[in-house]
Amino acid sequence: MPDMLVRLYDLGDASAIHQRAQEAGATVRRAEPWDRKRYRQFVEKTFGELWAAEADLAYGHSPITAYIAERDGRILCFAAYECTRRGFFGPTGVTEGERSRGVGAALLFRCLESMREMGYAYAIIGGVGPEEYYQKLCGAVVIPGSETGVYESLH
Numbered sequence: 001m002p003d004m005l006v007r008l009y010d011l012g013d014a015s016a017i018h019q020r021a022q023e024a025g026a027t028v029r030r031a032e033p034w035d036r037k038r039y040r041q042f043v044e045k046t047f048g049e050l051w052a053a054e055a056d057l058a059y060g061h062s063p064i065t066a067y068i069a070e071r072d073g074r075i076l077c078f079a080a081y082e083c084t085r086r087g088f089f090g091p092t093g094v095t096e097g098e099r100s101r102g103v104g105a106a107l108l109f110r111c112l113e114s115m116r117e118m119g120y121a122y123a124i125i126g127g128v129g130p131e132e133y134y135q136k137l138c139g140a141v142v143i144p145g146s147e148t149g150v151y152e153s154l155h
Contacts, residue, residue: 003146004125006089006138008116014109020102021069026076028106030114031058031066035075039068042075047093054091057083067110069103079107081115081123085150089115089125105137112138127151 021028031039036059044052058066058080066080079092089111094104115123125134127149134140 001127003143003149004128004140006123006140017105021106024101026069026103028069031064081111089123
């Protein structure tokens with residue numbers, strides 16, 4: 001799975017994306033210190049220990065470099081950045097029931113907007129599965145020769 005590159009200076013207005021997530025009943029917000037235990041448990045239970053170990057690294061930054069989507073106080077999905085490497089978006093996980101509802105897109109854009117605010121001109125999406133999704137949503141392009149990337153030791 002290749003890495004992809006996003007031009008953060010070309011990110012479009014995401015207000016419609018954020019509105020769609022709200023209409024789906026999801027609250028998307030930056031993770032807080034008191035969310036850490038349930039955040040880690042959610043990621044581990046839903047996506048596995050490797051993702052949980054990587055996602056937990058978001059708590060080593062101030063501000064925390066993770067966003068969560070909730071409904072009725074329950075975590076539905078998450079997205080993080082600056083975990084495995086600087087300038088990297090991910091990991092991110094959207095539960096099957098929330099796919100195609102705009103919640104994952106809202107999480108992605110919150111992270112990319114935060115990275116742009118940090119001063120990054122580009123973000124790397126590492127080890128991408130759904131290339132077409134990222135191409136369409138944020139104009140990401142595949143980085144030539146990145147098929148193994150930073151996750152090579154996991155294979």
